Structure formats: C-alpha cells, structure tokens
Amino acid sequence: MKTKFNKAGQIVKTIAITLLFLISFYGNAQLKGGHILGAMGLQSGTQAPENTLSLYIPGYIYTASSLRNPDGDKVGDPDLTMFVTGVGASYVSDFKILGANYGATILLAGATNTIQGSYIDSKSDFAFTDMYLVPIQLGWHHKRADFVFSYQMYLPTGKYELGGSDNSGLGMFMNEFSAGTTLFFNDKKTFHFAVLASYEINGKKKDTDIKTGDILSIEGGFGKTFYCMNAEKTAPKGILNAGLIYYLQYKVSDDKIPAGTLILQSDKDHVNALGVEVNYFHIGSMTSAGFRWLGEFNAENRFQGNTFFITLAHVFSLKKKQG
Numbered sequence: 235m236k237t238k239f240n241k242a243g244q245i246v247k248t249i250a251i252t253l254l255f256l257i258s259f260y261g262n263a264q265l266k267g268g269h270i271l272g273a274m275g276l277q278s279g280t281q282a283p284e285n286t287l288s289l290y291i292p293g294y295i296y297t298a299s300s301l302r303n304p305d306g307d308k309v310g311d312p313d314l315t316m317f318v319t320g321v322g323a324s325y326v327s328d329f330k331i332l333g334a335n336y337g338a339t340i341l342l343a344g345a346t347n348t349i350q351g352s353y354i355d356s357k358s359d360f361a362f363t364d365m366y367l368v369p370i371q372l373g374w375h376h377k378r379a380d381f382v383f384s385y386q387m388y389l390p391t392g393k394y395e396l397g398g399s400d401n402s403g404l405g406m407f408m409n410e411f412s413a414g415t416t417l418f419f420n421d422k423k424t425f426h427f428a429v430l431a432s433y434e435i436n437g438k439k440k441d442t443d444i445k446t447g448d449i450l451s452i453e454g455g456f457g458k459t460f461y462c463m464n465a466e467k468t469a470p471k472g473i474l475n476a477g478l479i480y481y482l483q484y485k486v487s488d489d490k491i492p493a494g495t496l497i498l499q500s501d502k503d504h505v506n507a508l509g510v511e512v513n514y515f516h517i518g519s520m521t522s523a524g525f526r527w528l529g530e531f532n533a534e535n536r537f538q539g540n541t542f543f544i545t546l547a548h549v550f551s552l553k554k555k556q557g
Contacts, residue, residue, distance in 0.1 A: 271481045272509075334374045339368035344363055406445075450484045460475075461473060480507060485502035485504065503536040520551070521546075522546070524543075
C-alpha cells in the first residue's frame with residue numbers, strides 16, 4: 235500500500251513540475267507564424283507584368299541579437315541565425331477577374347535553425363521546410379496607383395515534433411490574406427510608396443492542441459526608380475529601384491497552449507523594423523537581383539535582430555509574338 239502511495243506521489247510531483255515548467259516556459263514565450271518578414275519591400279502593392287513567368291531564388295537570413303520581454307527590456311543575448319533558401323516560381327496571366335490579372339506563386343525551400351518561437355533551443359541542420367503556395371493573386375494597374383490582393387497557404391511539409399530541437403517546419407497549416415497598394419507621385423511612376431498588409435490565421439500544431447495566435451504583418455517602402463540608359467542614350471538597358479523599407483508585425487490574438495485543464499495564454503508580441511532596399515533589373519537578359527536589410531526595434535516578447543534578404547530572378551515573357 236505504501237508503495238502505491240509513493241508511486242502516486244511521484245506521479246503528482248511529476249505533473250506539478252511539468253505544469254510549472256510549461257507556465258514558466260510558455261508564460262513569456264511566443265509561437266512563431268509562417269510569414270517571412272522582409273520578403274516584401276519597394277512596390278509591394280504592385281503585381282508583376284502580365285504574361286510573365288518568373289523563376290527566383292530567395293536567400294533569407296535573420297540574426298537574433300537580443301531577446302526582449304513583454305516590457306521591451308533586454309533579457310538575453312541569443313546566438314541564433316536562421317537561414318532559408320529555395321526555388322520559386324511566380325506566374326501572371328492576362329486572364330481577368332474583376333478587372334485584375336490573375337497570378338499564382340509557389341516556393342519550395344529549405345531552412346536551418348528554424349525559429350519556433352521566442353526561445354533559443356531551436357537549432358537544426360538544413361532541411362526541407364514548410365511549402366509556400368499562393369493559388370490566387372489579383373493585380374490592378376492604374377495611372378497613379380496599383381493594387382494587389384492574394385491568398386497564401388503555408389503547408390506543413392517540414393519536419394515537426396513537439397519539443398524537438400531539430401524541427402525544420404512549424405507543424406501547422408496556415409492561411410493568410412494580403413492586400414496592398416503602390417502609390418505613384420508622378421506620371422513617370424518613378425517616385426512611389428507601398429504598403430502591404432497580411433493577416434495570418436494559424437491552425438493547431440501537429441498532434442497537439444497548441445495554437446499560434448493570428449498575426450498581422452505590414453510591409454512596404456518609399457523609393458525612387460532610375461532608368462539606366464544605353465550608350466547611345468536611346469533606350470534603357472536596366473531599371474534600378476532604391477529606397478527605404480519597413481515592416482511591422484503584431485500578434486493579434488493570444489497563443490493557446492493547453493496544460494492539463496488550463497489554457498496558457500502569453501502576452502502578445504510585436505516588432506518594428508526600418509531598412510534599405512536596392513534592386514536592379516537588366517532588360518536585355520531579363521534577370522534581376524535585389525538586396526534588403528532591415529534593423530528591428532521596439533520588439534516586445536520576442537527576438538530583436540537584423541533581417542537580410544537577397545533575391546535572384548529570371549523573367550520569361552509569355553506574350554505571343556506578332557506574326
């Protein structure tokens with residue numbers, strides 16, 4: 235009888251310790267969504283030209299320089315760098331829906347040190363991560379403004395196990411809706427300001443009742459377009475875009491982390507960032523290269539650091555040649 239009481243006591247003690255661990259661990263932790271901040275910048279409210287297929291290789295690097303508590307105070311110095319790269323394709327047709335061109339995008343990527351939330355034990359080798367799919371993108375073009383609307387999905391194709399230290403995915407299906415505009419301040423459309431808002435709705439993590447809260451991301455930039463002329467000054471040989479870019483991200487609803495009969499809900503996080511972007515499109519070869527850097531500030535209840543984004547792309551024109 236005494237042995238049974240001892241075993242029961244050990245079980246109760248284990249449950250209590252686990253519960254206290256979850257409360258202390260998740261009480262200030264935030265679960266990450268799938269939206270990659272820094273992927274959009276100058277002219278983020280503008281769709282690519284119709285009848286084009288773009289193949290691109292993105293390179294995303296995020297270095298976490300500090301961990302911030304709910305008051306924005308520094309509470310840690312993480313040594314954590316996340317890297318993502320892959321191969322993507324983006325298509326814009328001449329098919330019209332509500333006066334807009336229809337487009338779609340897919341990205342197959344791998345990642346190292348996938349950040350699961352605002353905790354440091356999340357280092358992993360390079361592995362296939364969650365798939366990014368845009369089945370619907372609509373773009374409108376007007377004289378002084380462009381508009382874009384899209385629906386994105388993040389498919390849980392990366393490895394995920396609750397508590398795993400080598401996860402390459404987030405283990406959840408994510409829906410996201412985006413809408414934005416690029417405003418042009420002159421007839422030549424060389425001065426522009428863009429804003430794109432994205433709202434992410436997250437499902438439950440694999441084999442758990444853990445649910446990441448909804449996330450609002452706002453990105454864009456203010457820039458200038460330069461036309462680089464050929465030697466004869468008769469036609470442009472390239473298009474250069476440069477300017478200031480930004481992003482903001484807010485956790486709109488609480489993360490929900492069940493612990494027995496309790497539902498742990500941590501404080502919502504947010505972060506801001508400012509930076510620069512330079513991108514160049516070579517008309518003759520139909521190739522482009524872009525670079526973005528953003529430094530984060532005013533982070534609360536999450537990492538704060540620097541974002542670097544490099545993109546290489548080749549554009550294929552699908553327009554039918556005139557006979």
